[in-house]
Amino acid sequence: MELWLVDRHTDDLKVALRVQRTLFRRQSAYQLVEVVETAGFGRALLLDGVLQITEAEEFCYHEMLVHVPLGFHPRPERVLIVGGGDAGALREVLKHEEVREVDLVEIDQVVIEATRECFPRLAAAFDHPKVRLHVADGAQFIRERRDAYDVILVDSTDPGGPSLPLFTEEFYGRCREALRPEGVLSAQSDSPLFTAEVVRQTYRRLRAVGFPIVEVYVSDAPFYALGPWAFVIGSLRHDPRRVLPERVAGLRTRYYNPEVHRACFALPNFVRDLLSG
Amino acid sequence: MELWLVDRHTDDLKVALRVQRTLFRRQSAYQLVEVVETAGFGRALLLDGVLQITEAEEFCYHEMLVHVPLGFHPRPERVLIVGGGDAGALREVLKHEEVREVDLVEIDQVVIEATRECFPRLAAAFDHPKVRLHVADGAQFIRERRDAYDVILVDSTDPGGPSLPLFTEEFYGRCREALRPEGVLSAQSDSPLFTAEVVRQTYRRLRAVGFPIVEVYVSDAPFYALGPWAFVIGSLRHDPRRVLPERVAGLRTRYYNPEVHRACFALPNFVRDLLSG
Numbered sequence: 011m012e013l014w015l016v017d018r019h020t021d022d023l024k025v026a027l028r029v030q031r032t033l034f035r036r037q038s039a040y041q042l043v044e045v046v047e048t049a050g051f052g053r054a055l056l057l058d059g060v061l062q063i064t065e066a067e068e069f070c071y072h073e074m075l076v077h078v079p080l081g082f083h084p085r086p087e088r089v090l091i092v093g094g095g096d097a098g099a100l101r102e103v104l105k106h107e108e109v110r111e112v113d114l115v116e117i118d119q120v121v122i123e124a125t126r127e128c129f130p131r132l133a134a135a136f137d138h139p140k141v142r143l144h145v146a147d148g149a150q151f152i153r154e155r156r157d158a159y160d161v162i163l164v165d166s167t168d169p170g171g172p173s174l175p176l177f178t179e180e181f182y183g184r185c186r187e188a189l190r191p192e193g194v195l196s197a198q199s200d201s202p203l204f205t206a207e208v209v210r211q212t213y214r215r216l217r218a219v220g221f222p223i224v225e226v227y228v229s230d231a232p233f234y235a236l237g238p239w240a241f242v243i244g245s246l247r248h249d250p251r252r253v254l255p256e257r258v259a260g261l262r263t264r265y266y267n268p269e270v271h272r273a274c275f276a277l278p279n280f281v282r283d284l285l286s287g
Numbered sequence: 288m289e290l291w292l293v294d295r296h297t298d299d300l301k302v303a304l305r306v307q308r309t310l311f312r313r314q315s316a317y318q319l320v321e322v323v324e325t326a327g328f329g330r331a332l333l334l335d336g337v338l339q340i341t342e343a344e345e346f347c348y349h350e351m352l353v354h355v356p357l358g359f360h361p362r363p364e365r366v367l368i369v370g371g372g373d374a375g376a377l378r379e380v381l382k383h384e385e386v387r388e389v390d391l392v393e394i395d396q397v398v399i400e401a402t403r404e405c406f407p408r409l410a411a412a413f414d415h416p417k418v419r420l421h422v423a424d425g426a427q428f429i430r431e432r433r434d435a436y437d438v439i440l441v442d443s444t445d446p447g448g449p450s451l452p453l454f455t456e457e458f459y460g461r462c463r464e465a466l467r468p469e470g471v472l473s474a475q476s477d478s479p480l481f482t483a484e485v486v487r488q489t490y491r492r493l494r495a496v497g498f499p500i501v502e503v504y505v506s507d508a509p510f511y512a513l514g515p516w517a518f519v520i521g522s523l524r525h526d527p528r529r530v531l532p533e534r535v536a537g538l539r540t541r542y543y544n545p546e547v548h549r550a551c552f553a554l555p556n557f558v559r560d561l562l563s564g
Contacts, residue, residue, distance in 0.1 A: 014301070016303075020327060021305070021326070021327070022304060022305040022325065022326040022327030022328065023302070023303070023304055023305070023327060023328075024291070024302070024303040025300070025301070025302055025303075025513070026293075026300070026301040026302075026303060027299060027300055028298070028299040028300070048299065049298070049299040050297060050298070050299030050300060051299065051300075067480065067514065070514065070555070203344065203509060230514045230515050230555075232480060232513035232514035233513060236302070236509035236510060236513055237344065237347065237507045237509035238507050263556055264555070264556050264557045265555040265556060265557060266555075266556070267553075267555070267556055267559075269553040269554075270553045270554070270555055272550075272553065273549075273550035273551070273552075273553030274550070274553075275550075276544075276546040276547045276549065276550030276551075277546075277547070278347070278507075278541070278542040278543070278544070278547055279540055279541050279542060279543070279544055280541045280542060282544075
């Protein structure tokens, strides 16, 4: 028998990965959390049947989520990750020596358990002395923070279920208040080809809550979405396109580099159009 | 009953599109040629069961195959397209008024018939007065040309079957001889994530046959490959990164623009590594 993990991207499009066996399967209060061993791409994490990461290609998404905002902020000492219970973004944040403290706020304890049991190399980041792990609702957590962070990374699932509050104007406004004066918010914003409305709304909402600089950038998230993946940055002072060479020199990365940093802000016309429309 | 077109990218990865009906199905001397109406992405062309284009997203691939080489060549008057029987690359070439003649060499008459029957808007380009359509083997065709073209575009299927000769050092050497002194060759070169060897070999072979400037660029080909898609350019004189604003001003495109042109040469580290290794 061949087992295939079938990930339904839209009603009309599916991506399927051949699977050797299931390693973890637990229903949490929020979602069904599963880990499988794929045939070609290492282990994969699924939430409610939707593929989140594979060991083979998660570096593309996580490096670009993290190193772009951290690459242009001059002193990213305090970082908040909302979501990110797979610890991939956390691993990348910890590559920056300037970072002194990282809060990671994951709503679902079971995701953290799955990471600890099945992705030990990723989970190692949880135990780093700079890290404080919070099992909490990110939308609630952010309300109690003022002037607290240099960088906030929203590493959510696609809009829906527990992540829905993380796509609202209210949430982005709270994030803005939780940022220090030179702060930066970066949020994964789905596929401009298949779910263009998420990109457009995130862009508009970051502007609506008063970020003076809002930019979209695109990269690859191979098993998340066919075609480009979008992120939206809100910056209170610094130009996201101006990578600081001294901040990123010596980073050990497989995707990100300063040239890619500058290039990722070059948007295809169809992405530009959906922002201006 | 739900019908799904299942495209096997690798032994361990499949992409499936929901299909409404089959419009064309004919076995040629070279391959099985099929066109289906998909549920979400317009019509799709398949060769031996491998997805080639969908109406919804072919613009990404065709614009980047064509406008990058034509965007830095100062006078692209004579253009050769090898393959490209779906006429998508041809449509893009004809957007450049400087182009005076285009030879399109498609080995398989049945692909042209499928395009004429099922993609009439694409097929319109076949009948443009600047176009000469040749049903012939591109590898043979190129042998009889010397100093003939400003730009050669290799719009082949993935290596295998009839396209295999289009990936050889011999073929690239013949292309070089068929180019004028300022000539440019651009070839689609598969996925650096899944079939890295194709990118590496094409890069090495273009250097081996004496192109003084060889550059790789990456873009999106959403249903061809998850993650980035690679093209390799061999240039006899001009720097591929230096887009000429006057050459591309006024192009009506949905993906390509001068900023994207410059950005597409910024390679992720894992792509750089496979070229230097």
